[in-house]
Amino acid sequence: MCGICGILFSDTSRKVDPNILQSMTDILSHRGPDDEGIFTADNIGLGHRRLSIIDLSRDAKQPMTNSHHKHWIVFNGEIYNYLELRQTLIGKGYRFQTHSDTEVLLTLYEEYGEECVHYLNGMFAFAIWDAVENKLFAARDHFGIKPFYYFNSAESFVFGSEIKAIFQSKQVESEADYNGLTDYFTFQFCLGDKTLFRNIKKLLPGHFLTYSPNQNLRIEKYWDLDYSLDTQHREEYFESKLLRLLEDSIRLQLRADVPVGAHLSGGLDSSTVTALASTLVDSDFHTFSGGFKESEKYDETAFARIVSDTHHTSHHEIFPEDTDFVDKLSQLVYHMDEPAAGPGIFPQYFVSSLASQNVKVVLGGQGGDELFGGYTRYLVAYLEECIKGGIEGTQPSDKYVVTFESILPNLTQLQGYEPMLKYFWSKGVFEEQSKRYFRLLDRSTSIRHLLNASIWQNRDYSVFEEFDDIFNSGNCYSYINKMTHFDQKTLLPALLQVEDRTSMAVSLESRVPLLDYRIAELLAGTPPMIKYKGGRSKYLFRKVVEHIVPQEIYNRTDKMGFPVPLTEWYQAGPVREFICEILLGNITKQRGLFDTRAIEPALTEERAFGRGIWGLLNIELWFRTFID
Numbered sequence: 001m002c003g004i005c006g007i008l009f010s011d012t013s014r015k016v017d018p019n020i021l022q023s024m025t026d027i028l029s030h031r032g033p034d035d036e037g038i039f040t041a042d043n044i045g046l047g048h049r050r051l052s053i054i055d056l057s058r059d060a061k062q063p064m065t066n067s068h069h070k071h072w073i074v075f076n077g078e079i080y081n082y083l084e085l086r087q088t089l090i091g092k093g094y095r096f097q098t099h100s101d102t103e104v105l106l107t108l109y110e111e112y113g114e115e116c117v118h119y120l121n122g123m124f125a126f127a128i129w130d131a132v133e134n135k136l137f138a139a140r141d142h143f144g145i146k147p148f149y150y151f152n153s154a155e156s157f158v159f160g161s162e163i164k165a166i167f168q169s170k171q172v173e174s175e176a177d178y179n180g181l182t183d184y185f186t187f188q189f190c191l192g193d194k195t196l197f198r199n200i201k202k203l204l205p206g207h208f209l210t211y212s213p214n215q216n217l218r219i220e221k222y223w224d225l226d227y228s229l230d231t232q233h234r235e236e237y238f239e240s241k242l243l244r245l246l247e248d249s250i251r252l253q254l255r256a257d258v259p260v261g262a263h264l265s266g267g268l269d270s271s272t273v274t275a276l277a278s279t280l281v282d283s284d285f286h287t288f289s290g291g292f293k294e295s296e297k298y299d300e301t302a303f304a305r306i307v308s309d310t311h312h313t314s315h316h317e318i319f320p321e322d323t324d325f326v327d328k329l330s331q332l333v334y335h336m337d338e339p340a341a342g343p344g345i346f347p348q349y350f351v352s353s354l355a356s357q358n359v360k361v362v363l364g365g366q367g368g369d370e371l372f373g374g375y376t377r378y379l380v381a382y383l384e385e386c387i388k389g390g391i392e393g394t395q396p397s398d399k400y401v402v403t404f405e406s407i408l409p410n411l412t413q414l415q416g417y418e419p420m421l422k423y424f425w426s427k428g429v430f431e432e433q434s435k436r437y438f439r440l441l442d443r444s445t446s447i448r449h450l451l452n453a454s455i456w457q458n459r460d461y462s463v464f465e466e467f468d469d470i471f472n473s474g475n476c477y478s479y480i481n482k483m484t485h486f487d488q489k490t491l492l493p494a495l496l497q498v499e500d501r502t503s504m505a506v507s508l509e510s511r512v513p514l515l516d517y518r519i520a521e522l523l524a525g526t527p528p529m530i531k532y533k534g535g536r537s538k539y540l541f542r543k544v545v546e547h548i549v550p551q552e553i554y555n556r557t558d559k560m561g562f563p564v565p566l567t568e569w570y571q572a573g574p575v576r577e578f579i580c581e582i583l584l585g586n587i588t589k590q591r592g593l594f595d596t597r598a599i600e601p602a603l604t605e606e607r608a609f610g611r612g613i614w615g616l617l618n619i620e621l622w623f624r625t626f627i628d
Contacts, residue, residue, distance in 0.1 A: 002050050002062070003028030003504075004074040005160040006127055007169055008136050009043040010213045016045030024168040025049055028161060030335075031076075031504045039063040039072050043213070044129050044136070047165075048074045053256050053361060053509055054082075060100035066110060070131045073106045076161050077124035077146040078511070080252035085119060109137070117208055117222045121252065121516065125203075127159060135212035142223050142517040143367070144205030144493040147500055149337075151200055157211040163200055163337040164626075172199055174626050179461045180338075181619070185451065186444045188615055189340045189494035191466045196338040196622065205493060223517065225485065225524040227476045235530050235543075241522055243544045249516035250276045250363070258360040261286035263351060263510075264315070265562060266303025268538065269365025269374075271549045273513055277363055278311040286358050287313040290320065290351040294565040303553060310550045316358065320350045322569045326578045329617070334625050335505045339618035340494040342611050343564040349502040356508040366499050367515040370487045371523055372541040373532045376559070377440045378483055379413055380424055381433075382535050385479050388430045406534035413537060413557070419607070433479055434471045437486070438464055447612040450598050478528040488520075563609055570603040570613065579603065579617055587628075588620050 005024040007016050021038050025047030029036070032049030035058070039046045048062040065072045079085070082101035089107050090096070096103055101122075108116040109128050114137060123145035127138040138159065140148045150159040151172045158169045167174055175198040183190040193201045203209055206223040254260055254277060262274045264287040278285045287308050291299030301317050308315035325346055332345055355362050369375050386407050414421065420440075428435060444451075470489050476482045496512070503510035523531060526540065533539040537559075546554055569575035582588065583599045594616055606613055 002048060002074075002076045003031030003161045003165070004049075004076045004125065004127060005047040005165040006074065006129075006136070006158070007045045007171070008129075008157045008211055008213075010155055010157075010216075012043050012213055014043050016040045016043060018045070020169060021045040021047050024160065024165045027165050027168055030507060031161060033507050035061055037061055037063055039065075039129075041129075041131070046072055046074045046127065046129060051360075051507055051509060053078065053258055055098050055100035056257050057098070059098040060102060062102060064100075064102050064106060066106055071106060071110060072129045072131075073102060073109075073126060075102045075105055075124065075126040077122055077126070077141065078253075078255075078509070079105055079120055079122040079124060080249075080255060081119075081121040083255070114208065114210070121518070123511065123515075125161065133212070134214070135210050137208065137210050138203065139208035139222070140203045140205055142206050142520070143488070143496065143515050144202075145496050145500070145512060145515060147497065148203040149195065149200055150203060150209075152211070152217050153199075157217065163195065163197060164334075166200060175199070176623070176627055178455070182455065182461060182463055183466075184339065184619065185447065185455065185615065186442055186463050187490065188342065188443060188611060189490060190338070191463070191470065191490060197626070205489075224474065225488075225520060227474060227478075227481050227485070227524050229527050230525040231527060235540075238522065238526050238530055238540060239544050242519065242540060245516060245519045245522060246272070246513075246544070247276060249513040249519065251280055252516075253363060253511045253513045254280055256361050259283070259286070259358070260361040260363065261288060261355060261359040262313075263287075263355070263362050263364040264289050264304045264307055264313075265365070265560070266300040266305075266307060266553065267365065267560065268542070268545065268549065268553060268556070269368030269514060271303075271307045271365075271553045272541075272545045273363050273365050274307055274313065275311055275545075275548045277513075278313055285311075285313045286355075287315050288317075288351050288355040288358075288362065289315065290318045290347045290354070290562070292347070292565050293319050294568055297558075297560075298563050298565045300558075300560050303556065306550050306552050314358075316354055318350050318354045320347055322573055322575045324350065325564075325569065326574045329578075330621055330625065332502075332505075333618060333621040335501045336497065337501075337626075339615070339622055340497045341491070343566055343614050344562040345498045345502055346564055347562050348498060349505060352502045352508050352510070353506045356503075356506040359508075361509045361511060362503070363511050363513055364499065365514060366495060366512040367492060368538070368541065370484055370492045371514060371520055372538040373480055373484055374538045374559075375487070376413060376417055376537070377420070378480060378532070379407075379410065379535045379537065380417065380420060381437055381440060381483060382479060382532075383407065383411070383414070384425070384429065384436065385433075386535075410535045410537075413535075433482060434468045435464075437471065437483055438467050441467075443611060443615070446607075446610065447615065450594055450602060450612065450616060452593055452595065455593065480528045480532045481524070566614060567606055567608050567610065570606060576603060579613065582620055583613075583616060587624065591620070591623060593619070593623075 032051045034052040035050035046063045079101040082104040125146040125148040177198040180194045180196040209219045289304035291301040
């Protein structure tokens, strides 16, 4: 886990300034405090900050080159199957000077060129300078666990693990992208390759790029999910194969030359990871959890303790307070580069900080909801789909739809979600699937009255049209696959950005074993009637882990997702004072993005777990940090 950056000028006679490259590298020091290095050769420069996880020796230093010094690599992440790949390459006659996965990756490129990405199981963002072909080759992992941002112009190509490193190159100024802002106010993340910064893009997950002075930029997709359904096997087959893949993914991701622990929230996903991992390690296994003491609805540490006691882990807990929120939020906005997702970033940072004091690597349960179908909104959407199918008489012959009869026993999952149902069915009932799911995700309806109308007046850009393109992409035919596919393409990278930044801010490596691409491929081909049987949240996953996690965890019905007591903090105390100072201050008023007259009443009116004020606060702090 590291930080990478680089510059390539299109003019081959223009040399990269080592001092500028060093400043790009230095600003990523939190991502890699163990070592640093730069490489320059005429119009190319690569920078690296290292967090040493595999092969701790200086031999594994980056930028790394091969024996003939024609290929140079900077790499962020881990290749979990590097030992198997290493043996294959040794069989082809290659010899290795280190025990690192970085050298394996570089050698794999020597052997297979751009096709090397098809052999990788890991989380990665890397760039290779190929002096033979005079090109830069870069790739990002299947799900976008590791970040890769870039700026491309006629004069230069600049990249970095974080956007702030790109600005150090002096090739581009920080400007707001108002299409990106429109995305953010709608979903609290950006769609496609956009960022909140004009001219700064992200390499999409499952893609690679090449850049050369002669051919400029080329981007290609190397991996995507195939939703062709496997109708040849019974439910037991999918259960057995999923269990084997879960066990193998965790086995691979425990590989490290430093101590490994786990985030443990007490939910089904992290409890499963902890349960399986704790049986595979010989040493003391550490787990980390957090909560808030304001109320039980903000604290699930009791469930985490049950898992810890069952599997005999050394458990650690932390309870952030409202003063911590005030003290740290601006720093977190800086680390994020651009806001994404919800306030879970705040407690997640503190749990990561706690973990970094005890281990150097943690496993977590991120990705389970998007892969296995864990969000309640999926059931809300399917309930309408079932009613529609029942009225139209299309259900019995439609293998892609959960039947109304089977969904009835699971409707108790919707207790407490009556306001969502009321809003969802207030208009547009039985519309096409994309419009209905858009309405479930659209957060702008609750904050439009807080925003200046000019935000929505860009007639050249339609959020829904871009949403619709993603929602209906691929060969998805069932509603559950369309919804989870969209979330895997958009929400999941936003959550992984939070995962990356909260861990890297404290020099901790975070691994997510549920996001093994083999698991995702299995689930994509699993018939919805098995994967999401009866509309039961995570039906297949639950069947597999029933005897792995404690029954108290398996039987839980109170899905939390690390909630923060913001609505309570909004009413009085340091958080309210902080928000009023920021959002009602002269700087915000002069910026003109928000209707500041409506903000103070909104603090009182914000619904429980609402994220309207959170979104406004993050955007204003982002402007002050990166644009002003």
